[in-house]
Amino acid sequence: MRVEMHALFKSFLEAHAAEPRESVVFSMAPAPTLGEFLGDLDPSLPLDWSGKSFQGLPSLREKILARGGFRSGPGDVLVTAGTAEANFLAISQLVRPGDRMVVDVPGWPQPLVLGEAIGADVVRIRRREAEGWRLDLDELESLVTDRTRLIFLCNPNNPTGRVLSRPELERAAGIADRVGAYLLCDEVYSGLEWDGQSTPRAADIYERGISTGSVSKVLGLQGLRTGWLVCRDPSLVLDAMVLREDTSEIMNVLGEYVADLALNEDRYRTAVERARSIGSANLDRIDEFVASRRELSWERPQAGLIGFCRLEPPLDGDELSRILLREPYRTFVMSGSAYGYPDHVRVGAGGSGPDGISRGLLKLGECLDALGEKRS
Secondary structure, eight states, X not given: OOOOOOHHHHHHHHHHHHOOSEESOOOSOOOOOTHHHHTTSOTTOOOSOXXXXXXXXXXXXXXXXXXXXXXXXXXXXXXXXHHHHHHHHHHHHHOOTTOEEEEXXXXXXXXXXXXXXXXXXXXXXXXXXXXXXXXXXXXXXXXXXXXEEEEEEESSOTTTOOOOOHHHHHHHHHHHHHTTOEEEEXXXXXXXXXXXXXXXXXXXXXXXXXXXXXXXXXXXXXXXOOEEEEESOHHHXXXXXXXXXXXXXXXXXXXXXXXXXXXXXXXXXXXXXXXXHHHHHHHHHHHHHHHHOTTEEEOOOSBSSEEEEEEOTTXXXXXXXXXXXXXXXXXXXXXXXXGTOTTEEEEEOOSSOHHHHHHHHHHHHHXXXXXXXXXX
């Protein structure tokens, strides 16, 4: 199976090479330092895997369920190398050449490239921007056939921040159940819902529902590469574990220990409160900026730290992002073409605080002003 580079990763590679001074794309909470955990780590802990569970540290799996509000048991959890590996394991073990796989767009591009590499019939269901990036469940039902093996939804959605309600997710699960398909929801932004309502969990709603997530976005611990897959179907959990044995093999034990500490109730609550405070303030700044610019419009995200801004013609996301990376701006704003929407840009409210966001937005404004003067 050969996997092609998706446009999102290409955008990050090009931006990294350009060495921007400012960025308005950060997608995760401020990252803690290792020193914040050292005092709670036992120096005598062995760093080999011997004697550990193939599914991950039992205490970590219990905390994943507790912090996420899952009703599943520890046996339904497989610890993985981030959400990306959890998605990879599930998709690779479930989908065969010729199977139909329905994926929401705009959304996390990983399932598109994996499904196409496998040789699946990958069908895109487009969210409706005019309706706040709503997922059309009537359309989903029309796209699901007897050949459908998997429905993949990003919930909360990346990059729009739209959240499926419980009735919406229950209907999606019913559509999947009609043909015996699995429903996989990438829930990596769960915990950063701005109305305080928790994202419903696919693994709770449906026996063949799969919930994936990690400590990366909400806790800023991307470098740990520690995530999870939750599913009440024991055959799926076993299949995912078998494939992991032949790819990444066994887990990052140190990462599991640190994640276990990070998900302690008090520490987790403090970290989420900090992420919500900083993220909300940054989103306010972006919201004010978008409202002040006639060239931009957006639906403020319901959850998460990124949003999708529409560009008024004749602006083009690719052109705008290329110009911004050059002098005098040296600022990274991602073109929406990374998601197949070149008339949009992705903006991020993650990072350490308002100063960086403000500097990046200032450069974006200067660039928009210069382009406007050039076209007038």
